[in-house]
Amino acid sequence: MLKNDVIQSFENHHDKRIKKYLNLFLALVISSSIYTAYIIRYTNTSNKITQYSSGISYETYNYGLSKCEEIKRIKPDNNHIQSRTSNPRFVPGTKDILLKNARILDGIGQDFLGDVLLKNGIISEITNYDEKKNDINVNDDTVVIDLKKKFVTPGLIDMHSHAGVSSWPYLKGTDDVNEETDPLTPFVRAKDALNPSDPAIRIISSGGVTTSLIIPGSGNLMGGEGYVIKMRNVSTLSVDDMGINYGINPSEEKEWRWLKMACGENPKKVYRFQNRIPTTRLGEGWLFRKKFQEVRTLFRKQNDWCDSASKLSSNNNVQLDSPFPEDLQYDSLMALFRGDAKLNIHCYETHDLEAIIRHSLEFNFTISALHHALDAYRIPDVIKRANSQITIATFSDNWGYKKEAFQASTRSPKILADAGIPVALKSDHPVTNAQHLAFEAAKAHHYGLDEKLSIASITSVPARALGLNHRIGQITIGYDADLVVWDSHPLSLGATPLEVYIDGIPQFDTPNSVLSGKSKGSKRSSAQNEPIKNKVKRKERIASSVIINxxxxxxxxxxxIIEPKNSSVKDENISIIIKDGLVECIGNCVISNHNPPEVIDLNGGYVLPGMIAVGGSLGLIEIGQEPSTTDGFVPIINYPDSEDQVIKAIDGLKFGGKHLEAAYKAGVLCSITSPLSFGVINGISVAFRTGSYTVLDEEPIIESETALHVQIGVSFKNAYIPSVSSQIGLLRRTLLRAVFKPTTRNIYSKVAKGLVPLAVHTDNKDEIASLIKLKQQISNHGGDLRLIIIGGTEAHLIAEQLSKNNVSVVLSPSRPVPNLWTAKNVLIGSPITNTTGIEILVKHKVKVAIGVHNSAWTRNLVWDAGWAVTNSNGLLDEKDAVALISWNLEEIFNLNRKKLNKQGLSKGNIANFVAYDGNPFDLNTKVRLVAGGGRKDILIDPIQD
Structure with missing residues (x-):
């Protein structure tokens, strides 16, 4: 009623009593209006209050109240969950398993001999023999296995994987790793794309990985929501059933969510091609802050709505006139702001890491983990500025592929750990094969990370970073029954699971006789167990003369092979004397006491000839994604009629780069490098010494025309040569023309005559078979093709034909994966297959060697060879391992023997070898000395950056 109407009514009444009541009514109306205006003005100007509102329904209002209750509800503290007696993922009918006499590495620093009972999908009981040795009571159906002191660890946890969203083999139809239509897609979920039939899941679990965080890729600033899964296939093929949160009670256990973001080069690169923001870090910073501000605004609106609603809760007839403010596209980010999501950010460089920490402080959210973060070791103090403890989820030694990965250090995990920052090692599968996650930890330990922290980096540390350390990541009563039984110490070279238990279920049905059988053992020297801090710190230096004792x-x-005839005779000393860079004596040397050079005591260590790298880009590429640091890619040759069209790698060599230095310090003293190409014909490779400074050095080049390199396969199809059949047809026409019209100058004639090898990069068995047929055809017309297969993923399938036709194979990588449709027939090895491809090739007497698939890992060649031997079921020995990376390659590529014989391990030669302080196939062994590789000086105690 309007005020004027009330006054008019008052004037029309003459009765004093009526006037009195009208006066009282007027006061009530005015007071009520003032009160309502006060509530609206001072409670929340954006939320209207109404009685029996027509603005929103009672149901909508109640929904808003329920959201407020959810926000206010105190979430369970997973760190204080009482011991669990069952696992919701337990499969009825699964038998209890008692692992007896196990060497338990529990993931949180304990190492003891004991028993473990797996029951109802959890770790039900543990006996530590150091404390007591009481038998665990079991029922008649319990499977009892005596492990005879084999190592047992928690199931490994990979907190950065794209398995299931980037499936093997790679196909466009299964590529769901990135929604790159917009730089800000926090609302998409890996869960909605995950392929539970990805063959990688079983392969990864065979390496002991039982839990993985599957996240979107790094093309977007905000890539979306991740999903944690157990790495076992479920009978339902249900993605929900694979999830770590399956069956939990949210009122008792916090149901975490996981977000993925990225900064730095990747988003810049993606959206620069689209000519839209962000094309710079400037744009990245703005978009981050803009989106965070939008979320913060919504966050405050929700809080304001709930505050207003709570003040009206006592009056059932009064409600707000607007719905609870929410937007599905902000749902995951709102979970971050409310502390219900763990944020994982892909960032590398110091300023990128600092920028995202700055954003977190400005908008008051927490960062769970910085991923990759290869620069983190340079700024530990900056990382500690964050408002919560950040885990660094990083690589052990993957580096150099782009600028932000170029200043990485092998010592990064140790530096960070020493600074009190948690370190997790992860795979970034399929960038690295998550099957070998334990190898990441082993390499980190080799470069200085404490053994217990190395184990923790793939168990308890990622568990804590994911908010799941109350149930996985350690061997503790009440935790999920996720365990791995190893054939050797998990940080030893080639360590392989014998059995993997997920939720108490054995994944590979390994016979108990194998689990109870003889351990493979491990080449871990006594120094392996010596505390890192007590080891001798050596200083890198050079010398011209040295005695190695x-x-x-x-x-x-x-x-x-020279070795002591009787290792028990202490006086028998095998030595090498190098004077002014030349080998003066080898074997039982008489050491003069007159002015002797520095003496290096190898303490029983090995000396190997300089290793040879084949298949990488050493000398031609420094930073792969920076064209100014590479030689560039040669033109595609469609009609190879002229010698002038063929490019020689020798003309583009750049010496002294970081990759070459890392290879040299590891004892890789020769590289066979071919020109870079997207086409069929790469060009002519060069064999050169990795330690050289320029081509003007004394004999830096071993062979200027080492081989003609060709690429065959789906990866090399292009607009000019669009099919594999046309690739092989081009090669056939070229070589047959060279046979029928030979010239002494033409490289193709030299190849057809066998004067220069033909090195073909290919993996598929049918393509290899076609090449063998081409070799036969060339031979039938008087030629002599010296065929080398580089790659050879499926070569084992035609090993007999390779042997009969004298075709050599350089396996690259040495442990292949089924990443291509045309190369999916891979023998993974134990515990999935009983043999490997390299074993089959060796059994058929194929000349085999190991190549380099990633230039960053050239320094790991000796480990690749040792791995092959360790897992060859006794077929290969140490001599075979050395052959795989040295003299087999000399023979395969027919390197100039005269030049090679001037350097090596013979008296009078220029010294060319690498010496270790132990067995090089033991990951604890270090390089003590590098001689040769194009340098006159000897490098002592080299340090890998």
């Missing part, structure tokens, strides 16, 4: 074994060449 107490050598355990010298691999001179394939015909000569």
């Amino acid at each position: 107490n050598i355990g074994k010298i691999f001179v060449n394939k015909d000569t």
